[in-house]
Amino acid sequence: MTSPAPPPTSDGPRLRVDAERNRQRIIAAARLAFAELGVDVPMEDIARRAGVGVGTLYRRYPTRADLVAATFETKMTAYADAARQALADPDPWHGFRDFVEQICAMQAGDRGFTTVLTMTFPTAKRFEADRARAYADFIALVDRAKAAGKLRADFVTEDMPMFLMANAGVLAATADAAPETWRRLVGYLLQACAVPAAQPLPDPPTAGQIYRAMLRTTHQQRDGQDPSD
Known part of the structure; x- marks a missing residue:
């Protein structure tokens, strides 16, 4: 007797939606910060403005140049x-x-x-x-x-x-x-x-x-x- 297949999970699509939402928030925060203060704004400040953790920011944009x-x-x-x-x-x-x-x-x-x-x-x-x-x-x-x-x-x-x-x-x-x-x-x-x-x-x-x-x-x-x- 075969085991029933596990129920479908929505974690994959949900995680992708969350990641895209975070990306948009990071870009929006960086755009405002760079326009106001220049491109040397601390990455921590951009993460705070975006409402995400610094680790989340660096996973998406490993370097300042990537974010810029x-x-x-x-x-x-x-x-x-x-x-x-x-x-x-x-x-x-x-x-x-x-x-x-x-x-x-x-x-x-x-x-x-x-x-x-x-x-x-x-x-x-x-x-x-x-x-x-x-x-x-x-x-x-x-x-x-x-x-x-x-x-x-x-x-x-x-x-x-x-x-x-x-x-x-x-x-x-x-x-x-x-x-x-x-x-x-x-x-x-x-x-x-x-x-x-x-x-x-x-x-x-x-x-x-x-x-x-x-x-x-x-x-x-x-x-x-x-x-x-």
Whole structure:
């Protein structure tokens, strides 16, 4: 006589539902914490905000980089999509201008965004693919605006990180007192990019120099230092 089969259990599906719920809570908590305080928020603080144990957080995201990449994946996709949409604009200058304004607005809304742009995540394939897509489209956007005679000929891709660093400084200085000041800065920068306003500029920094500058600024902001010190 064979033994009856054990009754079906719902533990498997239930555990998967619980795990997904925890994942969503962790990502939501990390997104808010990174936007408010930057990406160096203690993992314990994120676990507390999410209402989960630290062990649960580390089982899902073994390293801070894993959590950062997962948290900013949708933001990086939005970044890449913004470049693609700008490239589709029939007016090359309008597309370039809208892209710069949109990325600076993303930066204004999320303190961690600029930091993430200086980081690489080799295991986050989608994240890195979106980054590469955004960069390629930005190069095409710049070339198209120049070819149309709208963007100054000496604009280089390294100027965009420089804009973001300048914007970060204004955001940090005016966040409490005049949080919309960054829009005026971006307006000035865009006017300076337009051909009618173009005047000779000093040589631009190299890609390596601007990357090191971004890393230095990021580290100083993490440590609570003034980048000008």
